[in-house]
Amino acid sequence: MKIVDLRNKNIQNSEELMQLVKRSEIETEQYETAVKDIIKNVKEKGDEALLDYTEVLDKVKLSSPKELVVSFEELEKAYDQIDDDTKWALEVALERVKAFHEAQVEKSYFLEEKGMILGQKVVPIERAGLYVPGGKAAYPSTVIMNAAPAQVAGVKEIIMCSPNPNKYTLAAAFLCGIDTVYRIGGAQAIAAMAYGTETVKKVDKIVGPGNIFVALAKKNVYGVVDIDSIAGPSEILVIADDSANPEWVAADLLSQAEHDELAASILVTTSESLAKEVKDILYNVFLKDFEREFIARKSLDTYGHAFIVEDLDKACEVSNYIAPEHLEIITKSPLDLLEKIKHAGAIFLGEYATEPLGDYILGPNHVLPTGRSARFSSPLGVYDFIKRSSVIYVSKEGFDRVENYARQIATAEGLYAHRLSIEVRKKSE
Numbered sequence: 001m002k003i004v005d006l007r008n009k010n011i012q013n014s015e016e017l018m019q020l021v022k023r024s025e026i027e028t029e030q031y032e033t034a035v036k037d038i039i040k041n042v043k044e045k046g047d048e049a050l051l052d053y054t055e056v057l058d059k060v061k062l063s064s065p066k067e068l069v070v071s072f073e074e075l076e077k078a079y080d081q082i083d084d085d086t087k088w089a090l091e092v093a094l095e096r097v098k099a100f101h102e103a104q105v106e107k108s109y110f111l112e113e114k115g116m117i118l119g120q121k122v123v124p125i126e127r128a129g130l131y132v133p134g135g136k137a138a139y140p141s142t143v144i145m146n147a148a149p150a151q152v153a154g155v156k157e158i159i160m161c162s163p164n165p166n167k168y169t170l171a172a173a174f175l176c177g178i179d180t181v182y183r184i185g186g187a188q189a190i191a192a193m194a195y196g197t198e199t200v201k202k203v204d205k206i207v208g209p210g211n212i213f214v215a216l217a218k219k220n221v222y223g224v225v226d227i228d229s230i231a232g233p234s235e236i237l238v239i240a241d242d243s244a245n246p247e248w249v250a251a252d253l254l255s256q257a258e259h260d261e262l263a264a265s266i267l268v269t270t271s272e273s274l275a276k277e278v279k280d281i282l283y284n285v286f287l288k289d290f291e292r293e294f295i296a297r298k299s300l301d302t303y304g305h306a307f308i309v310e311d312l313d314k315a316c317e318v319s320n321y322i323a324p325e326h327l328e329i330i331t332k333s334p335l336d337l338l339e340k341i342k343h344a345g346a347i348f349l350g351e352y353a354t355e356p357l358g359d360y361i362l363g364p365n366h367v368l369p370t371g372r373s374a375r376f377s378s379p380l381g382v383y384d385f386i387k388r389s390s391v392i393y394v395s396k397e398g399f400d401r402v403e404n405y406a407r408q409i410a411t412a413e414g415l416y417a418h419r420l421s422i423e424v425r426k427k428s429e
Contacts (some may be wrong), residue, residue, distance in 0.1 A: 001279050005272075008310055008348050011318055016305055020264055020320060021372055023233065023303055026214060035216040039191040053188040057165045058134075062184065066201045070181040079171035086168070090140055090175055095362050097148040104382035105118035105152060110391065115398025119391040124154040128385060129193035129202060129225075130178070133209030134163035134185050140172035141359060143201035145380065146207050147176040153385035158200055158385060161189035187217035188209075194221035206362050207380060209367070228380055232371035233262035236355055237324035237344075239315045239337065240269045244330040246277035248351060250286060252328055253278070256301040258292040264303040266322065268315045275306035302391030316340040323374040326355045343374045354390075399425065 004016045011017055041049040047065040056059045064067060079087070110119030130146040132139050143160065150158050159176045162169055163185020173181050182200055184192060190210075196202030206218060211422040218227045236256040238249055253265035269275050282300060287293050316337055319327055323343035331337065334349040341347055345368030346358055359366045359422070367380035395428050403422050410418035 001282060001300045001306060003272075003275050003279060003306045003308065005308045006216060006314070006318065008218070008309060011314075011321055016307075017318070017321065019396060020023060020266065020303065020305065021237060023262060023264060028212070031212055033218055033219060035187045035213055036206050038213075038218055039194075039217060040236050041196065042188050042191035043195045047199050050184055050188055050192055050197060051202070053186065054184060055241060056184050057188070060164060062063060062183075065197075068182050068184060068199050070165065070173075070183055075170050075174035075178075075181065078167040079371045081167050082171045084327070087171070087175075089124040089361070090144065090172055093141065094144050094148060096361060096363040097144055097365070098152055101152045101365070101382050104149070106383065106386060106388075108391075113398075115401060117416070117418070120388045122386055123271075124150075124156070125204040125205045125226075125326075125399050126155070127157045127159065127205045128155045128224045129203035130158065130160040131189060131193075131206060131210055131214060132160060132162040132165070132169055133208075133210055133214075134165055135272075135333050138166050138168040140168045141366065142175055142208065143169060143172035143178070144259055146177060147173075149365065149380060149382045150207075150218070150385045153382045157201075158191070159183065159203060161200075162429060164188070171184060172411040179373075190214060190221060191327035193272075194225045205385065207367070207384065228367065228379060229368075229369060229373065232373075234259040234326075235264040235265065235266070235324050235370060236326040236328065237319050237322055238268040238328045238330060239276060239312065239319060240267060240271070241312065241331045241375055242271040242274060243332045244269070244271075245351060246274055247281055247285075249274070250281040251280045251346040252354055252356075253300075254286050254296060255303070256283060256295040257304065258290075259295075259299075261295055261298040262303065263299045264305075267306040268318050268325070270304065270309060270311060270315065281304060312337060313340065319344065323369075323372040323376065325368045326358070328353065328355060331362040339397040343372075345369045345374045345377075360361070 006014060050068060059150040070346050079323060098320055106122045108121045110117055128150045132142050147158060155272045157179045157181045160173055161182045161184045167182060190206060192200040193203045193206050203225060215230045234256050238252055240249055255267045256263045267275060267278055287297055307318055320342045325345040327344035328348040329337050332353045346364060348355055358364060365379040365381060369377035407419050407422050
């Protein structure tokens with residue numbers, strides 16, 4: 001972890017900041033060809049391609065397309081196998097996440113004026129596809145965070161793809177009432193949900209995180225289906241002053257570093273002594289005998305930074321420049337800084353608002369914009385699973401009120417058929 005002094009320096013000139021904000025600009029050309037080939041094969045060969053990729057890439061040999069589907073009995077069995085405390089925790093999490101997202105529900109509306117009814121019709125998408133990573137870790141929280149807003153939005157059917165899903169992931173799918181679960185991963189899962197196969201249903205939108213192959217596949221199928229985002233590596237930024245507990249700050253930084261080697265753990269502080277203490281605790285206390293030490297150490301060595309700034313205004317400036325996925329503010333008066341924060345996926349205020357609480361149980365969604373996209377993107381929500389249609393009714397009275405203005409604009413734009421469609425109605429009077 002590097003300690004960088006930014007006191008009385010222009011942040012735009014910081015080499016270390018440049019390295020951080022560009023870290024998600026991974027060279028993707030080496031993966032693009034492989035991803036496009038996978039998508040092409042799934043489009044052309046359907047289930048056959050899925051079985052082949054599942055055997056070669058996920059090391060799971062399935063004897064028939066039927067085995068791509070996780071049966072209801074398997075889901076129920078997985079739920080029964082997990083301990084009661086975990087069941088209860090997942091149930092509470094689902095309840096809280098749904099309750100939070102209920103406030104995001106949009107309603108259709110209509111405005112009436114003389115001779116016109118103008119409005120917006122809000123309807124949910126019909127079928128959503130969730131992608132949940134497999135591999136070494138279990139991600140039941142990802143199932144909940146992706147399924148809950150879709151269900152609150154009123155999505156008619158929700159399917160899920162996950163490679164080698166373990167019992168916790170399957171239990172969460174059972175709890176959430178996912179309609180169909182497929183044991184498929186990677187770019188092939190994204191292609192299957194986008195185009196459909198003999199077994200996998202085509203969806204209208206794909207959401208959920210994944211590796212570089214999943215991210216590129218989502219990018220390539222966008223337009224055929226909608227997607228939530230192209231997620232990059234995880235990141236946390238902690239703004240702290242001399243009142244912060246260095247052990248707590250170090251633990252929060254480590255919680256992101258353990259995700260993957262590209263994760264960024266960033267401290268921005270007015271206290272040089274705090275920066276040094278946090279670094280010492282990370283390397284000489286927490287990383288010793290840490291189960292995910294290799295991943296966390298590589299992340300901290302490469303992308304871990306402690307920036308020392310002259311005041312909290314400068315700390316907010318640095319944070320806004322990075323636009324972090326997760327932002328923690330651990331200062332004497334954290335609420336005072338809220339209005340100064342412009343760009344962040346989720347903002348955690350106070351020393352007890354640790355980011356892992358947000359990952360699992362608080363209610364706000366943990367699917368957040370990464371790689372500086374918090375400058376223009378929002379967390380996953382109910383609004384991601386609805387679509388809006390404009391509704392327009394015009395009577396003869398309403399037509400007469402506005403037709404002249406429309407004809408003038410059509411003439412200015414040189415679109416004569418536009419003007420004609422108005423004039424033929426005017427002439428028929």
